[in-house]
Amino acid sequence: MSEAAAAHPGVEPAESPLTPDSWGKLGMWNFLAGDAMSFGGLIVGYGILRYSSSSWPPPSEVLGINLTALMTLLLIISSVTMVLALAAVQSGDKPRFKKFMAFTILGGALFLGCQAYEWTHLIHETLPHYKLSFSSHLFATTFFVLTGFHGLHVTGGVIYNTVVLTLVSKGRWGANHVEIAGLYWHFVDLVWILIFTFVYLL
């Protein structure tokens, strides 16, 4: 590196080289790109199955959108508290970081609670009423696979964020780790925004 720089003294690198701070981010973005393809495949598959099905019950009627709108709000709020936690830890304000990180984790946990309630309600009451089930209609199959895959991501995110909160509080991890965890968390929020539109509203 220094030799190359010495050989071309006037040449500036077009982009700064990888640093310990930036390669973690690069790794997370690579993972998210792959993960986006998983969700992309599921969402496109959902669209194609729905388009070629002879009967598809209106989602807003079967699923209801009030609770899900609230869930969307929860994830958006927890995304905001995540960036506020990052801003706090970057300026060295640990107590503020802990507070906002705890809110972020709480938002994710509440989201999972809402989803558990929603699923229970659907499986025991709504779906039998419409004579739909996981094994009898693609409506239910695609719904549970898509929202379930996303719910697993939220579960992973809550665990990940809890680890980040613990280790950063102990001083073993720094702001860089919060930023990388933030990327994952915002991605989960971003995917939910799309699922909310394609599965619930359309």
Added chain:
Amino acid sequence: MATTTHTHPNYMGIFWVLLVLTVVEVGLTFLGLPKMLLGSLLVILAVWKAALVAMYFMHLKFERRTLAMIAIVPFILCLFLILMLLPDLRPA
């Protein structure tokens, strides 16, 4: 260092925009619009919201170009996926 002048984007401002867009989305579904129009509007709003999250919360707007190139790949591949499946589509 050079990063001392870096200011954070207006996170609360982005939050309010996301909130308003969500309310508009839900509101649209009650208006009884034609299916095509409603669908297009909802997709535009969803992509808008997703872009806001990626640009400001995930800092893509302020990052080096390489990360944006990585982020755009899955969208291009998904577009291909849709185009490749179109010939097989038969509305029931």
